[in-house]
Amino acid sequence: MQTATPVSRKATRPRADALRNRERIVAAAREMFVENGPDVPFDEIARRAGVGNATVYRNFPDRDALIREVVCCVMDRTARAAERALAEGAESGDAFAALERFAHAAADERISALCPMLAGAFDHHHPDLLAARGRVEHLVAEIMERAKAAGQLRPDVGVGDLLMVVAQLGRPPAGAVCVSLDRFVHRHLQLYLDGLRAPARSTLPGTTLTMEDLRQS
Missing domain, CATH: 1.10.357.10 (Tetracycline Repressor, domain 2)
Structure with a gap:
C-alpha cells in the first residue's frame, strides 16, 4: 500500500521570516511616510526595515502597493x-x-x-x-x-x-x-x-x- 506524501507547510504558507520582513517593511514605511511624505526612496525604507532592496520589491512591486x-x-x-x-x-x-x-x-x-x-x-x-x-x-x-x-x-x-x-x-x-x-x-x-x-x-x-x-x- 502506497502512503500519501505529506504536503509541505512551506508550500502553503509564507515562511515566518518572510512574514517578519514584510511586517518590518510596512512599519518602516509608515514611519517614514508620516515623517517625510510619500516620496521616500525604497532603498531608505529598506535600510530602516533592516532588509535588502530586493526584499522590498519582492513584497511590493510598486509604490501604490x-x-x-x-x-x-x-x-x-x-x-x-x-x-x-x-x-x-x-x-x-x-x-x-x-x-x-x-x-x-x-x-x-x-x-x-x-x-x-x-x-x-x-x-x-x-x-x-x-x-x-x-x-x-x-x-x-x-x-x-x-x-x-x-x-x-x-x-x-x-x-x-x-x-x-x-x-x-x-x-x-x-x-x-x-x-x-x-x-x-x-x-x-x-x-x-x-x-x-x-x-x-x-x-x-x-x-x-x-x-x-x-x-x-
Whole structure:
C-alpha cells in the first residue's frame, strides 16, 4: 500500500521570516511616510526595515502597493483599538470613557497623515481599502451609539464629526515639524471630547457630518 506524501507547510504558507520582513517593511514605511511624505526612496525604507532592496520589491512591486498596505495596516490597528474600547466600555459601564480611549488611540495612529498619498491615480476603491474603511466606520458608529444610548454623548454629532477632528489633530504636515506638534495632540483632542458630552451646552450650526460628507470633500 502506497502512503500519501505529506504536503509541505512551506508550500502553503509564507515562511515566518518572510512574514517578519514584510511586517518590518510596512512599519518602516509608515514611519517614514508620516515623517517625510510619500516620496521616500525604497532603498531608505529598506535600510530602516533592516532588509535588502530586493526584499522590498519582492513584497511590493510598486509604490501604490506599499502605500495601500500601510494604510490598510493602520486602519486595522485603528479597528482593533475600537474593539478594545467597546470591550472596556462594556466591562466598566462607562460608554463615554470608551469613546475617549478610542479617540486618543486613533489619534496616535496618525492615519490621516497618510491621506495625501491616496490622491492622484491611486485606486481609492481597492477591495482591501474599502473593507478596512468599512470595518472602522462600523465600529466607531457602535461606540458612539452606545454613548448616546447612555445619555453621555450629545445626539447631534455623527461618526464624521468625531473622525474629522481626530484626523485633523493627527495630521501635522510631514517633516520635522511633526515631532514638535505631537505634544499638543492629546491636549486639544480632550478639549474637543469634553465638548461632545451631553447635555449639550450650545446648538451646533449646520448638520451632522457623515462619512459620505468626508469622502466627498
